[in-house]
Amino acid sequence: MLDNLKKLILFMKKRLDGKDKRNIAILIFIALLTNILIVHQFTRLIKPQSHCI
DSSP: OHHHHHHHHHHHOOOOTTOOHHHHHHHHHHHHHHHHHHHHHHHHHHOOOOOOO
């Protein structure tokens, strides 16, 4: 999963070359969102009995 994330970020960086700052903000937002999702998956693996979001 982390390898896929790295590939996605590299792909986005290539697409961002010569683009405006707004796209960089979108990239950062996507990276933060995926990090939150990864952390959420890890916490679910650690504590499977809890149903908290």
